[in-house]
Amino acid sequence: MKRRIFESLIDRYLHKKANKAEQSLIDQWYDTLDQEELPVEEVDEVQLWEKIQERIRSTAPKKSMVRKISYWSGAVAASLLLCFGILFWKQQHELNLIAKETHLEPGYRIFETGASQRKRVLLADGSTVVMNAYSKIKLDTVSYDRRDRVVELLAGEAFFEVKKDSAKAFIVNAQEIQTRVLGTSFTVKNYAELDDISVSVFTGKVQVTTNNNSLGVLTRGEEIRYSKNSHHSSSRAFDLATRNSWIEGRVYLKQSSFAELALAVKNIYDVDIKTDDQRIAQQRYSMPISKQLSWSATLESIKAIHHNKSRKEGRIVHIY
Incomplete structure (x- = not known):
């Protein structure tokens, strides 16, 4: 599919002018961009795009194809791509004009x-x-x-x-x-x-x-x-070996501020730690924060570094 054709389809989609086949195709392409959470194997948007192009290129402008649309439209996602290929063949000239004349709004x-x-x-x-x-x-x-x-x-x-x-x-x-x-x-x-x-x-x-x-x-x-x-x-x-350890679910703090400690705890354990004591707010921490260690064990380590105490109020843990 020529890139300007694809862009004009995006424009039709954003302005709610796309038909159901077009909407399904664009929805599938968009959804693949935002469906992966580590460590799942990465989704290849480029391959999906190439698949769309291959489907369209392989669709010849024959009447027999048109007669089968009603059957294919009720099948699996691949059939939607094929039906859309036929639609693309019929409307190619029209879409070329749209691509030239329409000012595309950002998607x-x-x-x-x-x-x-x-x-x-x-x-x-x-x-x-x-x-x-x-x-x-x-x-x-x-x-x-x-x-x-x-x-x-x-x-x-x-x-x-x-x-x-x-x-x-x-x-x-x-x-x-x-x-x-x-x-x-x-x-x-x-x-x-x-x-x-x-x-x-x-x-x-x-x-x-x-x-x-x-x-x-x-x-x-x-x-x-x-x-x-x-x-x-x-x-x-900076330390190349530990800077991006968060990708594996670990953070290595080295003379880090209380704010950096609190952020690491929130990111890994979804726990908010706070302090109203300015002395504690200025303290520095050197320690690992890891998903492999329980929150209770990590909290004890945090308190032990500067001999602090803690109390829990709802979802917040106060350090004092």
Whole structure:
């Protein structure tokens, strides 16, 4: 299927002008983008797209095909694709005109995760995104990969493995921070609970900017942290072996703040820990947080580090 034809179908779908066969096809394509939770084998959206094209190419414009539509339309999902191929043959000229004349509105798609949930999303160009718990990304499914490849990290943390394309930059927007690459792997972290936005590079090279001002160019093992309050940034090296351990359900804290500790606990155990004591809020923690260890054992370890105590009120555990 020519890309502009596909885009015009998206436009018809978004404006509720698509018929049932078209709606079913587009719904199936959209659903595959947001159905995988680790460690399930990744869903290949590219292969699905190729399958759609193959179905259409294999559909010859014969009357015998038309006579069988009523039978195929009641069969399995593959039959819907075949019926839609016939529809495409009949309307190809009309759709070409629509593609030329219609100004396509963006078709935004939101992907998000909840407590203790991680998800891998395979993008149309072959790049992959692994999302941490309580994360959300936004993708324009119509314009993606036409020029630049743009993804917006609305919340949380995501690891990007970018397929190299020297003609099309891969851009991740996280509030005022923009990370631009051509082909590499890196993690962007932007939780509301934390003051800073961080960009950590695992392979290749990335450029980080804010409001068109460069914060620096990072290479393997380098990280930038940008304060959302002070608007200052700093660069440092990070541990490549443990930085993305959250993908396996573990977090290694190293001289981390109480806020970072609380976020790790929430992401892994879905438990909120808080403190009203400023002394405790300033304490630092070096310890692993893992799904392999029970919450009660982890809580005891947290308290033992600084000899603190805890009490539970509803879903909140107060440290004092």
